[in-house]
Amino acid sequence: MAVLSVGVAMSGGVDSTMAASLLQEQGHDVHGFFMLLPLANLEVQRQRVREVADRLSIPLTEVDLRQSFAEQVIGYFNRSYRAGLTPNPCIHCNRSVKFGLLADTMRHQDLERIATGHYARVQSVGDRCFVARGSDRTKDQSYFLARLAADQVNTLLFPLGDWTKQQVYARAAALGFHFSGEESQDVCFLSQGLAAFLSEQGIGDLCGPVVTADGRQIGEHRGVWHYTIGQRRGLGLPDVTPWYVVGLDGPGNRVIVGKQDDLFATRCTVHALRWTHQPPALPWRGLVQLRSRHTPAMAALAPSGPEQWSLVFDTPQRAITPGQFAVCYEHDRVVGSAVIGTGADLEERT
Incomplete structure (x- = not known):
């Protein structure tokens, strides 16, 4: 295998740490990159990733993406919830921030490949490259990479694509790294929970009707953003069979409910x-x-x-x-x- 210069997106967690370590073991020239994001635990992450980079003896570059992340990811997240939609900020972040702005910084430093600790693979079909499922189907993250364009996929490396999570933890332990075993949070900026975050963003309670599919009001809600399709708990609607959220009408400020079959x-x-x-x-x-x-x-x-x-x-x-x-x-x-x-x-x- 040819020796490559590789930029690795690092968080200080087990996955990105082992991705960087594997690339080193393969003989590549590895350079770590840490995104500064508007997160409550930023300084804790910052210290952790610096310690990892020191242990691996790789250079580390910090890239301040706080404003861009707030505008492009958190802005999209807030607009979606206001409209009664359920967003996926990780998919949006991967395309526009991690494999967009951060990857641009890596390319400007003349790095040949971009790597992360995602459990996914890159598969080639002729001269075309695709994101593909990782071998560990319980941890497969290809879904979150679905919006990447062809030119973004072409330069990617996923060192953990053929590894299981258990193998990654075992390798980390063998190298003397001690991780707690806790999984990273799905949405990095929701450390205090969705309701608290939306409140901080100025999205407060706005009461409205809970209605059946035929428009009959049977209750009240505190704001459509408190609910998601399929939700059963927290509706406060006693009945012989459970009610579920089957629709959210953002413009009309209505939560629509139905039965399981609906x-x-x-x-x-x-x-x-x-x-x-x-x-x-x-x-x-x-x-x-x-x-x-x-x-x-x-x-x-x-x-x-x-x-x-x-x-x-x-x-x-x-x-x-x-x-x-x-x-x-x-x-x-x-x-x-x-x-x-x-x-x-x-x-x-x-």
């Missing part, structure tokens, strides 16, 4: 469709994943209107959630993605 649908509309490479002929048919822990299901994708497409599943899917991403797979490879539901004004602005 959560299942075979069809949804998507927008902001992006393919990793040349768009395929439509209708396209393949596996579609609707959230990070959803079991991919067979579906057909076809145009349904201006800048709008319809996804039709072979079998009913539970809790299809507007604002989340529908990720298209062929075999284990990510080939495209789109945003579920309405809200074209909230599309990623990258």
Whole structure:
């Protein structure tokens, strides 16, 4: 294998630490990069990543992305919740910040490859590169990388793609690193919880009606952003069978509820469709994943209107959630993605 100069996005956690260590072991010239983000525990992370870089004897560059992250990721997050959508800030951050602005900094330093501790792989098909599922399916993170463009994928390395989480922890211990075993938080800026964060952002309670699908009011809510599709707890609606959130009407400030069967649908509309490479002929048919822990299901994708497409599943899917991403797979490879539901004004602005 040729020796490469590689920039590694580092957080001080076990995954990015072992990714950097593996690249070193392979003989590559490794340079660590740490993103300064508007996080409550920033200084703790900063100290931890410096200690890791010192242990590995690699140079470390800090990149201040606090303002860009606030505008591009937190701004998108807030707008989505105000509109009654359920956003996925990690997908947005990966495209615009981590593999966007941070990767640009690495390239400006003439680094040949960009690496992270994601549990995913890069697969080549001819002269095209795709993000693909990691070997550890319980930790696979390809879903969160679905919005990366072809030119972003072409320079990526995922050293942990063929490793399991248990193997990574065992390797860390063998090298004398001691990690607690705690998983990193899904959304890095929600350390105090969603409600507290939204309150800090000026998104306070705004009471409104809880209604059935036919418009009958049966309760009140404290703000649509307190709820998500499929939610059962916290509704305060006693009945013989449970009520579930089946829809969120942001403009109308309504929470729509129904029964278990109402959560299942075979069809949804998507927008902001992006393919990793040349768009395929439509209708396209393949596996579609609707959230990070959803079991991919067979579906057909076809145009349904201006800048709008319809996804039709072979079998009913539970809790299809507007604002989340529908990720298209062929075999284990990510080939495209789109945003579920309405809200074209909230599309990623990258």
